[in-house]
Amino acid sequence: MKPKLIPAVAYLRKSTKGTRADGTERQENSLAQQRREIEQFAAANGYIIIRWYIDEGVSGWKRDGKRPQFDRMLREAKELGDFRVILCDDIDRFSRAGVMDVFTDLLTLKNGGVVALHCVKQGKYDLVGAGQNDIGRVLKLVIDIHGGNDFSRKLGRRLALTRRNKASEGKRSGGNAPYGYNNGEKNSGTIVLGDPAKVQVVKSIFNRFVCEFHSMLYIANELNSQGVKPPRGKHWSNQTVKNILQNEVYKGTFTYNLKKTGEFFILNKDGEVVEAPERGPLRQAWKPTEDGVIRHHDAHEALVDQKTWQAAQDRIASFAKSARLRTRETPFVLTGVLVCDHCGNRMYGVDVKKKYNGKVFRHTEYRCEGRTRFGASVCGNHTIREEKILPFLMERMKAEIDEAQAELIRPKPERFFSDEPVDNTVSELEQSLRVLGEKIRIGKEGLLLEVKHARLRNELSDTVNEWLTEYDALEEQLLHAKNANKPLDWDNAPITDQLLVELANWRKWCEDSFSHDRLGTREVFRQLGAQVRLRWTCEKKQWGKEIRNYYQLATDCSYRLGEQQASLNLAKVHQAPVEGSSNCNRGVDRSYSRTGKG
Numbered sequence: 319m320k321p322k323l324i325p326a327v328a329y330l331r332k333s334t335k336g337t338r339a340d341g342t343e344r345q346e347n348s349l350a351q352q353r354r355e356i357e358q359f360a361a362a363n364g365y366i367i368i369r370w371y372i373d374e375g376v377s378g379w380k381r382d383g384k385r386p387q388f389d390r391m392l393r394e395a396k397e398l399g400d401f402r403v404i405l406c407d408d409i410d411r412f413s414r415a416g417v418m419d420v421f422t423d424l425l426t427l428k429n430g431g432v433v434a435l436h437c438v439k440q441g442k443y444d445l446v447g448a449g450q451n452d453i454g455r456v457l458k459l460v461i462d463i464h465g466g467n468d469f470s471r472k473l474g475r476r477l478a479l480t481r482r483n484k485a486s487e488g489k490r491s492g493g494n495a496p497y498g499y500n501n502g503e504k505n506s507g508t509i510v511l512g513d514p515a516k517v518q519v520v521k522s523i524f525n526r527f528v529c530e531f532h533s534m535l536y537i538a539n540e541l542n543s544q545g546v547k548p549p550r551g552k553h554w555s556n557q558t559v560k561n562i563l564q565n566e567v568y569k570g571t572f573t574y575n576l577k578k579t580g581e582f583f584i585l586n587k588d589g590e591v592v593e594a595p596e597r598g599p600l601r602q603a604w605k606p607t608e609d610g611v612i613r614h615h616d617a618h619e620a621l622v623d624q625k626t627w628q629a630a631q632d633r634i635a636s637f638a639k640s641a642r643l644r645t646r647e648t649p650f651v652l653t654g655v656l657v658c659d660h661c662g663n664r665m666y667g668v669d670v671k672k673k674y675n676g677k678v679f680r681h682t683e684y685r686c687e688g689r690t691r692f693g694a695s696v697c698g699n700h701t702i703r704e705e706k707i708l709p710f711l712m713e714r715m716k717a718e719i720d721e722a723q724a725e726l727i728r729p730k731p732e733r734f735f736s737d738e739p740v741d742n743t744v745s746e747l748e749q750s751l752r753v754l755g756e757k758i759r760i761g762k763e764g765l766l767l768e769v770k771h772a773r774l775r776n777e778l779s780d781t782v783n784e785w786l787t788e789y790d791a792l793e794e795q796l797l798h799a800k801n802a803n804k805p806l807d808w809d810n811a812p813i814t815d816q817l818l819v820e821l822a823n824w825r826k827w828c829e830d831s832f833s834h835d836r837l838g839t840r841e842v843f844r845q846l847g848a849q850v851r852l853r854w855t856c857e858k859k860q861w862g863k864e865i866r867n868y869y870q871l872a873t874d875c876s877y878r879l880g881e882q883q884a885s886l887n888l889a890k891v892h893q894a895p896v897e898g899s900s901n902c903n904r905g906v907d908r909s910y911s912r913t914g915k916g
């Protein structure tokens with residue numbers, strides 16, 4: 319027997335431009351295509367489409383009157399009441415200028431006998447349900463439309479507009495004053511000279527760089543050894559110095575929109591507030607571009623004159639040319655794996671070329687980044703040759719996996735009992751999340767009820783938005799806390815056999831990659847999440863005599879096994895001397911530095 323078809327209408331909207339509720343740019347399908355999709359969708363779900371409502375060239379923000387077909391649909395739902403379901407391709411077709419508008423629209427539809435909103439993308443939203451609070455359902459739908467991103471987007475747009483308008487008058491809209499300055503009087507939008515010591519630091523940085531031709535690293539190093547506190551973080555780095563040298567604020571210029579940091583809205587090259595294009599997965603700030611930058615010269619007191627500032631830029635530009643030549647084809651296998659135990663910074667790879675007796679010798683070595691970035695006051699000159707450390711590590715990795723396999727075969731080893739007191743960070747965070755979630759829920763409900771007082775509503779929505787940001791941050795913390803040092807619970811662990819198979823695969827992969835290519839090897843280290851801390855314990859003897867370096871290696875490997883993400887935390891200290899640099903390879907146990915294979 320053929321089931322009875324449910325009468326439905328379809329609502330289509332084609333906007334000139336726009337983004338989805340999640341902030342991504344919409345690739346507009348043509349109306350014909352949307353229509354085909356909805357027709358198929360209706361047929362598959364047992365609906366008969368009795369009418370089409372199509373609004374063209376409008377965006378979801380537009381208020382009443384600008385979406386004539388949408389309004390017609392509301393009217394006809396009330397007057398004719400001949401359809402039960404509305405079909406559309408995406409829930410954000412329904413987004414309106416305000417939460418209240420959506421709420422009223424949905425209530426109108428519900429009173430007109432509409433029972434559900436069925437979206438191709440998000441699925442079905444019931445407006446009426448057995449035993450459920452109907453208002454609650456509508457509320458959920460409204461929050462789905464307006465919750466999260468969409469909610470912040472609107473706020474973001476408003477803020478972006480306000481900031482833009484202030485900036486075009488040469489006024490700052492809050493935020494910390496740049497290093498060496500303080501914010502002027504409240505709401506003045508200006509900055510004034512700050513701590514004289516800091517002012518002096520900025521001046522001396524320019525002076526050292528431009529007049530005395532010191533490197534940025536030298537300057538950073540000097541500031542570190544003088545114990546000068548950097549604008550952020552613990553140490554001055556060459557980047558910190560560079561940021562100061564490149565900041566136009568020090569020549570008295572006010573800039574706005576140089577870094578396009580807006581999450582949803584940025585200024586385009588014409589200075590209009592537009593929706594931001596999709597960002598990369600790292601959510602990094604935009605590269606500074608000249609598009610839509612607002613500048614006011616002589617906006618405040620300068621710390622250096624135009625000429626000095628420009629000289630600094632020219633000198634920096636001259637470095638950039640040589641840096642571009644430093645790109646490399648083959649990857650450094652151990653970059654990001656090796657960590658200097660003296661300062662905690664990563665070690666990075668370098669290709670070294672040396673001439674000796676007319677012959678050229680090449681090797682790859684890893685150097686402590688702490689030294690390079692922050693200077694000698696932070697760390698010593700620690701290097702290790704790849705040919706010395708890599709074979710040793712490859713052997714260790716294989717051994718670690720073999721050990722993990724052996725451990726899994728043993729029945730219920732002691733380390734799987736979690737006698738230790740459970741870390742209560744997780745439960746604390748979960749509690750705060752619950753509390754905050756409740757606050758947000760109540761806040762959102764309050765928003766729906768507070769119709770008349772625009773000011774109150776704005777205030778409330780600001781607060782809710784703050785909570786939402788806090789919520790996101792807490793959630794991230796929770797994720798971290800959950801993943802950190804998770805004891806493997808034997809009873810709930812993934813099936814041992816499965817783990818063993820995974821480990822066997824890993825072992826095989828390691829062997830294949832290690833013997834084949836550098837890229838593969840690097841991938842193995844990355845996937846294993848291997849981190850190796852190196853400590854240099856050096857017995858120096860008299861100049862010209864033997865110098866020995868002994869390395870104490872600690873490998874802390876957390877293994878990720880397939881999708882299960884069962885992580886075995888194998889923290890072990892291997893007290894094995896490994897030869898370190900070319901001039902200290904005598905009298906050292908060499909057994910680890912061989913691969914073991916012929």
Ligand SMILES: [Zn+2]
Pocket residue numbers: 658659660661662663686687688689697698700
């Ligand atoms: Zn170091």
